[in-house]
Amino acid sequence: MLKDKKLFLLDIDGTIALDTKLIAGTLEFMNYVLSIGGKYIFITNNSTKSIEDYIIKFEKFDIKVDKTSFVTSSYATALYLRETYDDKKIFVLGTKSFIEELRRFNVNVTEEQDDDIVCAVVGFDNELNYKKVENICELLLTRNIDYVATNPDLVCPTTFGFIPDCGSICEMIGHAVKREPLYIGKPNKTIVEMCLEQTGFSREETLVIGDRLYTDIACGINGGVDTAVVFTGEATKEDLKNTEFKPTYSFSSIKELYEEIAF
Template sequence: MLKDKKLFLLDIDGTIALDTTLIDGTLEFMEHVLSIGGKYIFITNNSTTSIDDYIKKFEKFKIKVDATSFVTSSYATALYLKENYKDKKIFVLGTKSFIQELKSFDIKVTEEQEDDISCAVVGFDNELNYKKIEDICELLTTRNIDYIATNPDLVCPTSFGFIPDCGSICQMIGNAVKREPIYIGKPNKAIVEMCLKQTGYSKEEALVIGDRLYTDIACGINGGVDTAVLFTGEAKKEDLADTEFKPTYSFESIKELYEEVSV
């Protein structure tokens, strides 16, 4: 039952915001969560922005957040690299913010083709140029190194529609090198597990909220928690008829979800 939920795991792009504009009802929903003694955590696959930068962005939104309010695909990727590639050099295709976050975990990163690279990592890169694509294609073609990516999202919602996301970048690379990465972010259930462990809430108290069926809703299903899809981003009502990722609930927007939980 929605009334029993205390932990709300929310996507960002297409769910509560489009670019730098909040979707109507977002602030009211966040205030409601705090009023019932609950917790919201933003679980985003957008790896262009570090947690520190997200905190600054959300301060402008007037949403109360701290470092525990975000589990991003870049953060999850940093933890994965820290555990599996300690003291090894990592080639990164990503934004300056993403690279800085990896460095904050003492991960050895490079954007150059150096001899001792153990793994190539791709993130959603809105600073992308063709040289970056050429370099990673050469690495993945000529060397037997591991290959991971932050998230499989094909598109990222914007105010005018969509732009290519990390999954589309990896498809382009894959067409050239005939390799697919291991994806770390949603729908990996580890994202939900991190949030449950961090907060102490049970699976029954948690709700994953997002606009994508194959990442957000799939992540909740994989993590064993209820889900709610919002139709303000990628997913449309007609998609529910033919998907393996059936949400527990569906709403037009976060405003409609707020109206349902706050009565």
């Protein structure tokens, strides 16, 4: 069944790369996908970068990409905010790149505590400072506004281990405000549905590949497609014993997946 797959929805951090370093086998896998007339789309929950920033990053990896190669949690959140709130004002805790991405989709965003704010949104913010945290806590405690976040990931893989991700930032805020946000990114099945609609491939032709069970694999399961976990990021083989998110396949790395599917 693996050899019937044409659309590959891949996580980035911990799946095909760690920081600025590609994981072995990634380029070979991407070339294989192109050789069979398939399509790869990167479905990342990392909201620190816009799609334009990711294009620049992947050009340095020598991976062929364009704007259709990415469905990020930033992109999905921007669409959600625009469709839900139109031109109403949104308070943002996030990186400059994330804020620019929201503005690119005509979302009316601010980092100030304006009177007409209707929603607060949190992204994975590697530019975080305590003032940002204080501001959003004040808004959520003193105003009757909605609360949204890009993704529930607790950690982000790096070359040295892990760093706190959006889910951890929201947990910290949650201890103060006693609220949890609506998470827009994976495991929300909307991410898979957006990719299927964009490409025209069927669910049977689609494979979600990632290193997290509770976001990547859960997203594929929720979207009704096959999944493959790799053990180069957060998930371990031991985790498979007790998880409710059982992947269709498991591989030590993207290289092992490539060797299984291409030969």
